[in-house]
Amino acid sequence: MFEWIKSKFTQSLLRIIYEKPAIWKIRSSLLAQADGNILEIGFGSGGNLRFYPDAVTHITAIDPKAGKIPKSRIDVKLFYDSAEKMPFPDSSFDTVITTFTLCSTENPDQVFKEIRRVLKPDGKYLFLEHGQADNEPGFVMQRRFNPIYQRFSHGCSLLRVNTELFESSGFILESYQEFRGAIFPQILGGYLYQGVGIKQAETA
DSSP: OHHHHHHHHHHHHHHHHHOSHHHHHHHHHHHTTOOSSEEEEOOTTOTTGGGSOTTOOEEEEEOTTOOOOOOOSSEEEEEOSOTTSOSSOTTOEEEEEEESOGGGOSOHHHHHHHHHHHEEEEEEEEEEEEOOOSSHHHHHHHHHHHHHHHHHTTTOOSSSOOHHHHHTSSSEEEEEEEEEOSOSSGGGTTEEEEEEEEOOOOOO
């Protein structure tokens, strides 16, 4: 019974946070930059499929808890594996994408290492994530509420994603923005991080 309640709560929460025109616009703008061989981490129920540009006809996706692949013009090859140890060769993808994904990973730093590993030199990492508040009162509320929130959100944390996480990610940030999305209440997912990281070729 508790698992059923958690599942329903999570579904409702995702609708509150993500199913808003303002968030759709951000996703569409971000995913417009996806090209080449594409990997999406944290596929979920396939909510990003409608936002890929027309030129994208195939993606690889990875998510250990993904749902059924919805009908789409895009062919999806889905792997039910963890992003902390991905079953792909080095330098496999031109674009890697995470949207509202890092909040649920136990070790974001390890996910970044894997993203860098599977990206081709000069490959793009596109991200849109929610995380820590940019003000002390908001952060205090998040910290107090987070233990309860995590019990009902399958491990998603309000505190896992922050500015320092991206600054130390090992990517060159071609673009980066922190802002408040049109989400209420703000502490649940209104503090957003968006940008594009570029993998630089390793030098000998």
